[in-house]
Amino acid sequence: QLQLVESGGGLVQSGGSLRLSCAASGFNLDYYTIGWFRQAPGKEREGVACVSRRSDHTNYADSVKGRFTISRDNAKNMVYLQMNSLKPEDTAIYYCAAIYGYYDCLGFVKYGYKDWGQGTQVTVSS
16 A cells, blocks of 8 residues: 655754655655645645656745755655755645656646645744
8 A cells, every 4th residue: 555654843943954754655656756745724735845756856845945955765765855944934734745657846736646645743933
């Protein structure tokens, strides 16, 4: 059974860092493009970052560019989101999502992701 499990969330002060992990099981991550999304209370879900199958393409929301870095280790079936210089407005539940196939991440927010993790809470205090 295909499963994505996020971890690494927590409470951090403004300006701090966290690294989120997304562990895939039940399938070979090699064949999937991965996106990170977040949803804050009362707000719509927002696309944060995307990485293509071979890591040759990445894309980021304008709000996180220069602060967040997405990466993957296909051998370990893992995807990561390094988050630096965190701000209170980064507070949200963060989800990873997978879509089968090669995508260049340019329009990653609109891809038809079929598999989602349960999310991990990130809270940034001011």
